[in-house]
Amino acid sequence: MIAGVYKFFEQFFSPKATNIFPVKRVPSSIKELLAGGDIYPPIAVHDGFRGKLHYDYITCIGCAMCEKICPAKAIEMYPVVENEKKSKRIVIYLSRCTYCSECVNICPKNCLSMGKEFMLAGFDKYGPAMVVGSVERREHEVKEDSGA
Amino acid sequence: MSTRQTYPLHIGPTHPAFKEPVQFNFEIEGERVITCDIEFGYTHRAVEHIARERNFIQILYLLERICGICSVSHPMAYCLAVEQAAEIEVPPRAKYIRTIIGELERLHSHLLWTGVAAHEIGFDTLFLYTWNIREKVLDCLETITGNRINYGILTIGGVRRDITPDLYPVLQETLDYYYDVFERAREIILDNMSIQLRCKNVGILSHENALAYCAVGPTARASGVPRDVRVDYPVNAYPDIEWLKPVSPLDAGREPRGDVYDRMIVRVHEIHQSIDIINFCMENMPEGAVDVEPKATKMISTLKKVQGEGIGRYEAPRGEVSHYDILDNREGPLLMKVKAPTYSNGITWMKMFDNVEIADIPIVIASIDPCVACADRMSFVDSGGRRSIMTSADLHRLSVEKQRRIGK
Ligand code: SF4
Ligand code: SF4
Numbered sequence: 001m002i003a004g005v006y007k008f009f010e011q012f013f014s015p016k017a018t019n020i021f022p023v024k025r026v027p028s029s030i031k032e033l034l035a036g037g038d039i040y041p042p043i044a045v046h047d048g049f050r051g052k053l054h055y056d057y058i059t060c061i062g063c064a065m066c067e068k069i070c071p072a073k074a075i076e077m078y079p080v081v082e083n084e085k086k087s088k089r090i091v092i093y094l095s096r097c098t099y100c101s102e103c104v105n106i107c108p109k110n111c112l113s114m115g116k117e118f119m120l121a122g123f124d125k126y127g128p129a130m131v132v133g134s135v136e137r138r139e140h141e142v143k144e145d146s147g148a
Numbered sequence: 149m150s151t152r153q154t155y156p157l158h159i160g161p162t163h164p165a166f167k168e169p170v171q172f173n174f175e176i177e178g179e180r181v182i183t184c185d186i187e188f189g190y191t192h193r194a195v196e197h198i199a200r201e202r203n204f205i206q207i208l209y210l211l212e213r214i215c216g217i218c219s220v221s222h223p224m225a226y227c228l229a230v231e232q233a234a235e236i237e238v239p240p241r242a243k244y245i246r247t248i249i250g251e252l253e254r255l256h257s258h259l260l261w262t263g264v265a266a267h268e269i270g271f272d273t274l275f276l277y278t279w280n281i282r283e284k285v286l287d288c289l290e291t292i293t294g295n296r297i298n299y300g301i302l303t304i305g306g307v308r309r310d311i312t313p314d315l316y317p318v319l320q321e322t323l324d325y326y327y328d329v330f331e332r333a334r335e336i337i338l339d340n341m342s343i344q345l346r347c348k349n350v351g352i353l354s355h356e357n358a359l360a361y362c363a364v365g366p367t368a369r370a371s372g373v374p375r376d377v378r379v380d381y382p383v384n385a386y387p388d389i390e391w392l393k394p395v396s397p398l399d400a401g402r403e404p405r406g407d408v409y410d411r412m413i414v415r416v417h418e419i420h421q422s423i424d425i426i427n428f429c430m431e432n433m434p435e436g437a438v439d440v441e442p443k444a445t446k447m448i449s450t451l452k453k454v455q456g457e458g459i460g461r462y463e464a465p466r467g468e469v470s471h472y473d474i475l476d477n478r479e480g481p482l483l484m485k486v487k488a489p490t491y492s493n494g495i496t497w498m499k500m501f502d503n504v505e506i507a508d509i510p511i512v513i514a515s516i517d518p519c520v521a522c523a524d525r526m527s528f529v530d531s532g533g534r535r536s537i538m539t540s541a542d543l544h545r546l547s548v549e550k551q552r553r554i555g556k
Contacts, residue, residue: 003332003335003336003339004336004340006332007277007332007336011277011280043287045290046290046291048291048294048309049290049294050294050295050300065445069205069206069444069445070206071202071205071206071207071208071209071210072209098209098213098298098300099294099295099300100209100300101294101300102205102206102209102444105308105442105444106443106444106445114294
């Protein structure tokens with residue numbers, strides 16, 4: 001009983017960690033809301049956190065190791081022409097990704113890495129925010145049969 | 149019996165009191181439950197079938213998702229099974245790290261359960277309190293493994309990440325925090341009058357019934373069955389821990405009766421046991437490698453050469469989970485069989501519901517810490533409006549046919 005009352009007062013005067021819900025309007029992005037400063041931010045993440053994947057189009061050699069290992073089948077290959085040779089590059093659908101980082105470990109060229117970004121919810125799962133490498137894809141993808 | 153009038157009461161498959169779909173058919177007389185029947189099969193996900201199309205490494209992440217809370221227990225049992233089949237010896241440091249992660253998981257699972265149980269009896273202050281202190285262990289897990297839930301840290305032959313010396317202070321701080329809050333949390337949870345009034349002498353599972361219905365985990369221990377895989381079939385670092393013994397309500401000075409309150413005592417005391425185990429592991433952590441083969445592709449090709457079978461048993465927070473795998477020169481196991489703790493504990497509901505009041509149904513259901521999706525097996529086959537139930541003979545026939553088919 002005493003412990004309960006004591007705990008109540010302790011909680012009452014300790015800093016707030018949760019936010020009042022609902023916020024007044026649905027923001028297009030949670031980051032806007034954070035930038036406005038009217039909600040308590042999430043705690044900082046540490047090194048080694050498995051967040052949003054980053055992909056380096058330049059160093060990738062299109063070996064497809066990551067596509068084969070991915071347990072969620074979140075990686076898709078598309079054809080490109082690089083250095084006048086037919087090759088392949090990848091896009092990663094974050095809506096399917098399980099953030100296991102197997103692809104990061106297996107990549108022979110270390111062109112994948114995991115960042116610290118985790119607020120990735122969005123309305124368009126095929127939009128540029130949710131598909132890593134989609135910008136490069138639009139730029140470089142070639143039709144399979146048109147070739148070199 | 150004709151003077152006695154009973155009524156059927158159906159609860160489920162979806163109901164605000166349940167976290168997962170399962171159907172209960174009660175016969176009630178007044179406010180009291182006379183008989184209880186359970187229908188599973190509403191959330192079967194065919195994990196074993198999906199696993200057949202994936203390789204050894206990919207399966208780890210599938211198995212993590214059998215149960216969101218025991219997300220290290222299923223891969224652990226699977227790794228133990230495959231390692232047994234392929235005769236892989238896990239380095240000692242990896243064993244200790246596995247133990248630490250497993251116990252951190254038990255810690256957060258039991259805190260979560262305490263909150264859920266409090267919520268089921270309408271005690272939401274306690275629910276928020278336990279979930280608040282649970283945040284600390286989740287943050288610790290996130291720092292160590294990189295993810296908050298579904299840690300993705302186990303791999304066949306070891307672990308994927310080392311607990312480096314700069315992570316020791318994080319772990320130590322978490323342990324200190326829990327040593328600090330434990331006494332008060334224990335008092336708030338167990339000495340509370342509302343909890344005692346609602347949980348004592350409710351949902352009793354006698355010692356005989358616990359044995360007869362093969363209860364596992366805290367459910368069995370609360371009924372006075374000293375059964376704990378960590379003690380009976382120790383793996384990982386558990387063989388080194390000499391003082392480890394199954395928790396019993398006797399530790400709190402109460403004769404085991406098998407009611408909801410006993411299950412609460414067992415879980416709360418296991419929180420303390422887990423902190424002690426992690427402390428032990430940190431003090432005695434061996435040096436050395438954390439895995440036998442860091443490259444996933446090499447590991448798969450090693451396992452592809454293996455023919456054999458293995459069984460892995462591990463004490464998940466809810467009870468024993470066991471995996472059985474057959475390896476047969478494939479990139480993945482030829483066959484895998486998963487047995488989750490609720491598969492055993494779910495049956496004990498039938499006995500627990502003897503003479504329970506309707507208002508106590510949610511807490512009795514929650515008291516075994518059910519994970520229905522893990523345990524879902526047999527389905528009602530609904531063809532053309534007719535319902536048919538597969539009997540054990542039917543299932544046996546199907547099983548034999550399948551074995552013939554894949555054995556070819
Ligand atoms: S992190 Fe895992 S799930 Fe996500 S793309 Fe890489 S391998 Fe696939
Ligand atoms: S493994 Fe690395 S180099 Fe190979 S395709 Fe994937 S990202 Fe490119």
